[in-house]
Structure formats: C-alpha cells, structure tokens
Amino acid sequence: MKILLAEDQAMVRTALASLLRLEADFQVTEAADGSTALKLLQQQPFDLLLSDIEMPGNSGIELAQYLQQQKLATKVVIITTFGRAGYVKRAIDAGVGGFLLKDAPVEQLVSAINQVMAGKRVIDSELLLNSLGEQDPLTDKERQALRLAADGHSTSEIASTLYIAEGTARNYLSEAISKLNAANRIDAARIARQKGWL
Amino acid sequence: MKILLAEDQAMVRTALASLLRLEADFQVTEAADGSTALKLLQQQPFDLLLSDIEMPGNSGIELAQYLQQQKLATKVVIITTFGRAGYVKRAIDAGVGGFLLKDAPVEQLVSAINQVMAGKRVIDSELLLNSLGEQDPLTDKERQALRLAADGHSTSEIASTLYIAEGTARNYLSEAISKLNAANRIDAARIARQKGWL
DNA sequence: AATAGCGCATGACAACTGTCATGCTGGAAT
DNA sequence: ATTCCAGCATGACAGTTGTCATGCGCTATT
Numbered sequence: 001m002k003i004l005l006a007e008d009q010a011m012v013r014t015a016l017a018s019l020l021r022l023e024a025d026f027q028v029t030e031a032a033d034g035s036t037a038l039k040l041l042q043q044q045p046f047d048l049l050l051s052d053i054e055m056p057g058n059s060g061i062e063l064a065q066y067l068q069q070q071k072l073a074t075k076v077v078i079i080t081t082f083g084r085a086g087y088v089k090r091a092i093d094a095g096v097g098g099f100l101l102k103d104a105p106v107e108q109l110v111s112a113i114n115q116v117m118a119g120k121r122v123i124d125s126e127l128l129l130n131s132l133g134e135q136d137p138l139t140d141k142e143r144q145a146l147r148l149a150a151d152g153h154s155t156s157e158i159a160s161t162l163y164i165a166e167g168t169a170r171n172y173l174s175e176a177i178s179k180l181n182a183a184n185r186i187d188a189a190r191i192a193r194q195k196g197w198l
Numbered sequence: 199m200k201i202l203l204a205e206d207q208a209m210v211r212t213a214l215a216s217l218l219r220l221e222a223d224f225q226v227t228e229a230a231d232g233s234t235a236l237k238l239l240q241q242q243p244f245d246l247l248l249s250d251i252e253m254p255g256n257s258g259i260e261l262a263q264y265l266q267q268q269k270l271a272t273k274v275v276i277i278t279t280f281g282r283a284g285y286v287k288r289a290i291d292a293g294v295g296g297f298l299l300k301d302a303p304v305e306q307l308v309s310a311i312n313q314v315m316a317g318k319r320v321i322d323s324e325l326l327l328n329s330l331g332e333q334d335p336l337t338d339k340e341r342q343a344l345r346l347a348a349d350g351h352s353t354s355e356i357a358s359t360l361y362i363a364e365g366t367a368r369n370y371l372s373e374a375i376s377k378l379n380a381a382n383r384i385d386a387a388r389i390a391r392q393k394g395w396l
Numbered sequence: 397a398a399t400a401g402c403g404c405a406t407g408a409c410a411a412c413t414g415t416c417a418t419g420c421t422g423g424a425a426t
Numbered sequence: 427a428t429t430c431c432a433g434c435a436t437g438a439c440a441g442t443t444g445t446c447a448t449g450c451g452c453t454a455t456t
Binding site (some may be wrong): 045188 | 206208217298305307347348382389
Binding site for chain 4 (some may be wrong): 012141142171175184
C-alpha cells in the first residue's frame with residue numbers, strides 16, 4: 001500500500017515514517033511541505049495521504065480538496081495538533097476519511113489508517129463535538145485574503161497574488177472584519193485563527 | 199541505558215518511544231507532562247532525560263534545573279519546536295547537554311543522545327547562531343506597542359493603554375517596522391514573534 | 397563641560413486601510 | 427421565466443497607519 005506522509009516537522013515526520021514502514025505492506029513516501037506533497041500526488045498514484053493541516057505551502061485541507069477535484073481514489077487521513085472547530089467541517093466537505101489529534105497514540109493512527117482504507121470514516125470524537133458549535137462564516141476568497149494579510153502582506157501584494165484589484169482585496173478584508181466583529185484585519189485574522197477558520 | 203522521555207503530544211511521544219526502543223540498549227519510560235516526569239525523576243535514577251520544553255506542568259528547562267540542583271548525574275537532551283533565543287541560554291545555564299529542533303530527523307536525535315552520553319555537548323547550530331548572533335533590537339516600549347498591535351488593537355487603543363499620544367504609538371511601531379525590515383506592523387509582529395522577541 | 401548617542405515623545409503629511417454604494421454573475425426558489 | 431440572493435468585483439471617500447523632522451532628558455565618552 002502506497003502512503004504519502006506530509007508533515008513539516010522533520011522529527012515527527014521521520015519518526016512516523018519509520019514506524020509505518022515497520023508494517024509489512026506499507027510503502028511510505030515523505031513530503032516536508034504542502035507544495036512537495038502536491039507535486040508528488042500529481043506525479044504518481046497513492047493509496048493514502050496522511051497529512052498535517054498546518055504546513056508551509058498547501059495545507060492538508062487543500063491537498064484533500066485537490067484529490068476530490070481530480071476525482072482520485074486516494075484516501076485521506078488528517079492529523080493535527082489542535083481541535084479547531086472549523087477544520088472538521090471543511091475536512092469532511094473535502095472528503096477526508098480520517099481526522100485525528102496528534103494527542104493520540106500511534107496505535108490509534110495505524111488502526112485509523114486500516115479502517116479508512118476499508119472505506120470507513122474515523123473522526124476523533126473530541127473534534128466532532130467541537131465542530132458542532134459555530135460555523136465558519138468566511139468565503140474562500142475572504143479566507144485567502146485574510147491569511148495573506150495575517151502574514152504581513154500589503155494590500156497590493158494580496159491583490160496581485162489573488163489576481164484582483166486592490167479595492168476588491170480591501171473589500172474581502174472589510175467583509176471578514178465585519179463578519180467576525182473585529183476591529184481591523186489583524187484582529188480578524190486573530191479571531192479566525194483562534195476558531196480554526198484560517 | 200535508562201531514558202525518560204517527557205513530551206505532551208501523545209503521537210509524537212509514542213512514536214519516538216517506539217523508535218528508541220528499537221535500539222537494543224535503550225530502556226525508555228514515558229511521561230506525558232512535566233509533573234509526571236519530575237515525580238519519576240525523584241523516584242528512580244535515569245541515565246538520560248529527553249524532554250520537550252513547552253509542556254503542561256514543569257517545562258523541560260525546569261526539569262533540567264532540578265537535576266542540576268540535586269546534583270544528579272542524569273544527562274539532559276531538550277527537543278523543541280521553535281528556536282527561541284532565550285531558551286538556549288537558559289538551557290545551557292541549566293547544564294543541558296543537547297538542544298535540538300523537532301525540525302531535524304530522528305537519526306540526529308539518536309546520534310545526539312549517544313554524544314551527550316559520551317560527555318559531549320550538542321547544540322543545534324541554527325539555535326546557537328540565533329542565540330549568539332542576532333540581538334533583540336527592540337526597546338521595551340516598542341515591544342509593548344508591537345504586542346498590542348499584534349493582538350489587533352488600534353493605534354488609539356495602544357496609545358491610551360501605554361499613556362502616550364497616538365503619534366508616539368505610531369512612531370514606536372514605525373521604528374519596530376524599520377528595525378525588523380518589515381512591511382507593516384503585522385509583518386513586524388510576525389518577525390519578532392518568530393525570533394522570540396515578543 | 398561639552399558632546400554624542402539613545403530612548404522617549406509629538407505632530408504634520410503622505411500612504412495605506414476600511415467602508416460603502418454599485419454592478420455583475422450564476423444558482424436556488426417561486 | 428422571473429425573482430431573489432450570495433459571492434465576486436470595483437472605485438470613491440473617510441479614517442487609520444507609517445514616515446519623518448524635531449525636540450527633550452539622560453548616560454557615557456571625551
């Protein structure tokens with residue numbers, strides 16, 4: 001079984017990879033960031049993608065969305081640090097099969113992988129409960145703009161990155177600020193991140 | 199060789215423990231938080247403590263300080279996520295033998311453990327450079343203003359919190375932006391936080 | 397004692413940011 | 427088919443932010 005492991009922290013990545021390789025039929029490929037993972041997914045077929053959410057480049061959710069759009073059969077298991085509410089709904093929408101906290105033993109990961117490969121859904125119950133609360137009010141474009149703003153990019157940089165006019169970029173940020181009852185873009189980014197919507 | 203592994207994220211902890219146990223002469227005990235680790239250190243002798251810094255209960259640095267005070271022969275290797283400059287100095291002061299980033303492969307960890315047991319010091323060069331090289335260029339007021347800005351507070355809020363005029367607050371932020379080669383206050387906060395200056 | 401330098405403080409001005417009115421499009425409901 | 431609405435897109439305008447020149451007080455150096 002071909003597994004792609006995407007995780008940016010090298011120690012965690014190599015440790016997990018070594019352990020998974022102990023399983024006789026697991027063939028593990030490693031990717032240190034989201035962009036590398038995306039390239040590998042485009043080049044060759046994998047049975048399963050095991051990915052962190054927060055990574056430089058593309059996030060685990062974006063990778064899952066890509067697989068869904070391309071109608072690839074690759075299953076997805078997400079592992080992440082915090083149980084941010086928004087992620088779970090977006091992950092389920094992106095067809096993710098498993099969603100685990102890093103705050104769980106490795107045995108649970110292996111068992112989750114096997115269940116997901118058998119076509120089941122495995123979502124950590126703590127995360128599931130969290131996700132029933134508030135819904136993410138941001139549109140995709142608003143989220144993209146906010147993420148760039150949170151990284152310190154200027155409005156003109158955001159505009160050219162998203163191929164829109166500066167006014168439009170400012171409008172997205174303004175909408176996000178208003179939806180989140182924030183004082184400015186920084187405040188909005190802080191709130192969104194805290195709720196797991198970034 | 200008796201090793202105590204203190205790390206709060208279960209998946210990382212169990213993965214590292216499983217890998218270390220593959221080494222024939224490593225006998226690994228796990229602790230999920232700082233307080234548990236401290237109790238174990240008090241109850242029985244260990245040859246080496248392998249610890250994260252940021253944990254609930256006692257931090258890895260505090261555990262190292264305890265071992266130093268009790269004049270125990272237990273060696274210490276610290277693994278951590280971010281290269282905050284301050285930590286390195288404090289770790290060295292606490293007699294820590296090794297200091298690695300989680301952003302390093304597991305092989306490096308095993309080799310570091312062996313070198314530390316042989317009496318050597320292994321400090322990740324990136325961390326060392328960080329701690330010796332760059333000095334925090336921010337003044338206290340600049341840091342305060344930047345911290346408030348990073349939390350989404352407006353200039354007028356920052357000004358009244360610090361009992362200064364708005365122009366002054368803007369000036370602190372401007373100085374911080376310029377000292378850090380940042381594009382705006384958000385970027386400056388991001389850079390400062392990343393370097394451990396916030 | 398004079399000077400140099402740093403941190404603190406301020407306001408004027410230019411540049412950037414947030415808001416709002418407006419228009420367009422495509423999908424859902426009637 | 428028509429209406430409604432959410433999302434996307436834009437520019438004008440007001441409000442906020444960043445820069446700079448300027449000045450004050452303190453400490454260290456000459």
